[in-house]
Amino acid sequence: xxxxxxxxxxxxxxxxxxxxxxxxxxxxxxxxxxxxxxxxxxxxxxxxxxxxxxxxxxxxxxxxxxxxxxxxxxxxxxxxxxxxxxxxxxxxxxxxxxxxxxxxxxxxxxxxxxxxxxxxxxxxxxxxxxxxxxxxxxxxxxxxxxxxxxxxxxxxxxxxxxxxxxxxxxxxxxxxxxxxxxxxxxxxxxxxxxxxxxxxxxxxxxxxxxxxxxxxxxxxxxxxxxxxxxxxxxxxxxxxxxxxxxxxxxxxxxxxxxxxxxxxxxxxxxxxxxxx
Amino acid sequence: xxxxxxxxxxxxxxxxxxxxxxxxxxxxxxxxxxxxxxxxxxxxxxxxxxxxxxxxxxxxxxxxxxxxxxxxxxxxxxxxxxxxxxxxxxxxxxxxxxxxxxxxxxxxxxxxxxxxxxxxxxxxxxxxxxxxxxxxxxxxxxxxxxxxxxxxxxxxxxxxxxxxxxxxxxxxxxxxxxxxxxxxxxxxxxxxxxxxxxxxxxxxxxxxxxxxxxxxxxxxxxxxxxxxxxxxxxxxxxxxxxxxxxxxxxxxxxxxxxxxxxxxxxxxxxxxxxxxxxxxxx
Numbered sequence: 001x002x003x004x005x006x007x008x009x010x011x012x013x014x015x016x017x018x019x020x021x022x023x024x025x026x027x028x029x030x031x032x033x034x035x036x037x038x039x040x041x042x043x044x045x046x047x048x049x050x051x052x053x054x055x056x057x058x059x060x061x062x063x064x065x066x067x068x069x070x071x072x073x074x075x076x077x078x079x080x081x082x083x084x085x086x087x088x089x090x091x092x093x094x095x096x097x098x099x100x101x102x103x104x105x106x107x108x109x110x111x112x113x114x115x116x117x118x119x120x121x122x123x124x125x126x127x128x129x130x131x132x133x134x135x136x137x138x139x140x141x142x143x144x145x146x147x148x149x150x151x152x153x154x155x156x157x158x159x160x161x162x163x164x165x166x167x168x169x170x171x172x173x174x175x176x177x178x179x180x181x182x183x184x185x186x187x188x189x190x191x192x193x194x195x196x197x198x199x200x201x202x203x204x205x206x207x208x209x210x211x212x213x214x215x216x217x218x219x220x221x222x223x224x225x226x227x228x229x230x231x232x233x234x235x236x237x238x239x240x241x242x243x244x245x246x247x248x249x250x251x252x253x254x255x256x257x258x259x260x261x262x263x264x265x266x267x268x269x270x271x272x273x274x275x276x
Numbered sequence: 277x278x279x280x281x282x283x284x285x286x287x288x289x290x291x292x293x294x295x296x297x298x299x300x301x302x303x304x305x306x307x308x309x310x311x312x313x314x315x316x317x318x319x320x321x322x323x324x325x326x327x328x329x330x331x332x333x334x335x336x337x338x339x340x341x342x343x344x345x346x347x348x349x350x351x352x353x354x355x356x357x358x359x360x361x362x363x364x365x366x367x368x369x370x371x372x373x374x375x376x377x378x379x380x381x382x383x384x385x386x387x388x389x390x391x392x393x394x395x396x397x398x399x400x401x402x403x404x405x406x407x408x409x410x411x412x413x414x415x416x417x418x419x420x421x422x423x424x425x426x427x428x429x430x431x432x433x434x435x436x437x438x439x440x441x442x443x444x445x446x447x448x449x450x451x452x453x454x455x456x457x458x459x460x461x462x463x464x465x466x467x468x469x470x471x472x473x474x475x476x477x478x479x480x481x482x483x484x485x486x487x488x489x490x491x492x493x494x495x496x497x498x499x500x501x502x503x504x505x506x507x508x509x510x511x512x513x514x515x516x517x518x519x520x521x522x523x524x525x526x527x528x529x530x531x532x533x534x535x536x537x538x539x540x541x542x543x544x545x546x547x548x549x550x551x552x553x554x555x556x557x558x
Binding site: 011241 | 400
């Protein structure tokens with residue numbers, strides 16, 4: 001028993017140091033983006049770069065509304081994210097419902113969802129560019145090609161997020177409705193969809209953010225009509241620090257708000273894998 | 277709704293899977309065909325990349341970087357999971373900070389890292405501040421830039437590993453800790469003989485899931501160092517496609533990557549079965 005005090009003290013010191021490190025590694029990068037977004041370009045490009053702003057400016061945010069490329073990237077990102085999230089939630093919800101009710105569907109679904117994550121983005125995106133060109137949807141100004149891809153990629157996340165909600169709907173409710181003469185479609189809409197609507201809303205928001213964040217397919221498919229992630233990439237690579245930081249902040253706000261709010265529901269989507 | 281007609285189940289299962297298959301798998305299969313085509317069936321595309329020094333560098337990096345990044349993620353993720361679940365309860369600030377790198381879009385993390393690690397970036401400024409010479413964190417073709425890519429990649433996804441391990445920690449019954457305490461075990465022994473063995477399935481699941489994702493590394497290497505700085509298979513294929521305009525050769529490289537991921541994925545699923553997980557926990 002004497003040894004416990006001896007090990008707990010250094011452990012407590014280690015724990016505080018580690019906590020401080022974690023907080024700083026999140027706060028400092030975030031602070032620097034905000035600083036760069038609000039200071040003139042020459043301040044960010046100076047050597048050594050200043051840690052604290054000497055002069056504040058809103059010029060980088062003002063340019064978002066003046067440069068048409070920026071504004072259209074924001075609009076296109078939102079359009080693609082809304083369309084793909086709606087599609088993915090509808091299709092993923094259907095799949096999750098059949099997986100929740102039938103063992104054979106569940107086995108098939110799990111195997112297919114597992115298989116999908118083995119596919120590298122690049123192996124699909126390059127041939128897809130050819131297919132979309134043939135269909136006239138490549139680099140589309142409405143982003144419809146990219147929206148379809150994002151929907152397909154988000155189906156596993158949508159299915160896994162809604163699956164447990166459908167499992168939780170008691171089969172007795174469905175049986176009762178059946179005895180009252182309701183059709184299967186009616187039962188699905190009035191009972192299952194109604195009771196799982198919270199999970200469906202969460203799935204929609206999650207798929208929205210997955211599309212909003214996605215970089216690889218967006219880079220390869222929207223080569224001139226860019227969404228936010230490829231645009232931020234080019235601004236970063238060409239060293240436009242201020243505009244890039246302003247764009248980064250615009251991208252961060254919805255993503256961070258949603259992730260922090262949906263933390264309890266995150267696990268299903270994490271298991272469904274990231275986009276790359 | 278056991279009495280619903282079979283056609284309804286076929287529709288509900290079939291339509292979403294057919295959609296995903298048509299959009300993602302079918303083009304990939306078409307791509308496999310393209311990779312074996314050079315004015316007729318041939319292995320020319322594969323022979324081209326096998327004679328390219330850059331391909332071998334990309335293949336080596338595609339094994340080294342994921343391994344290193346996975347190791348960092350596991351250590352940091354386990355540390356964070358223990359920190360956040362230990363009593364007294366972690367503050368909301370700590371909790372939010374722990375998850376923030378994953379909450380931020382990947383491209384934003386990479387943009388920040390590129391500004392921070394550049395020759396005139398904040399990391400070098402901090403080094404200069406304490407009298408250390410600046411380091412070429414992202415310079416092409418150096419071991420240091422390999423390390424930078426690993427660390428940045430791990431930084432963004434460590435919260436995922438953390439959340440998976442927290443879920444695993446929460447399944448360990450309190451009675452076990454109680455028993456260990458009554459037997460006089462200190463924190464280190466408790467960790468070694470209670471936490472670690474009980475957490476093993478969650479750790480294996482995290483390794484398999486993250487390992488498969490890590491092999492598909494693309495954005496981190498591309499944004500930080502460019503396609504030629506630290507080439508990996510995805511960026512190598514991307515460059516062949518976008519700059520060299522050689523889609524068939526690019527597909528050959530992609531097919532090799534897909535084969536690598538598939539082999540590792542199936543080996544991983546076998547490993548999951550060994551630790552008693554029949555399928556991924558949902």
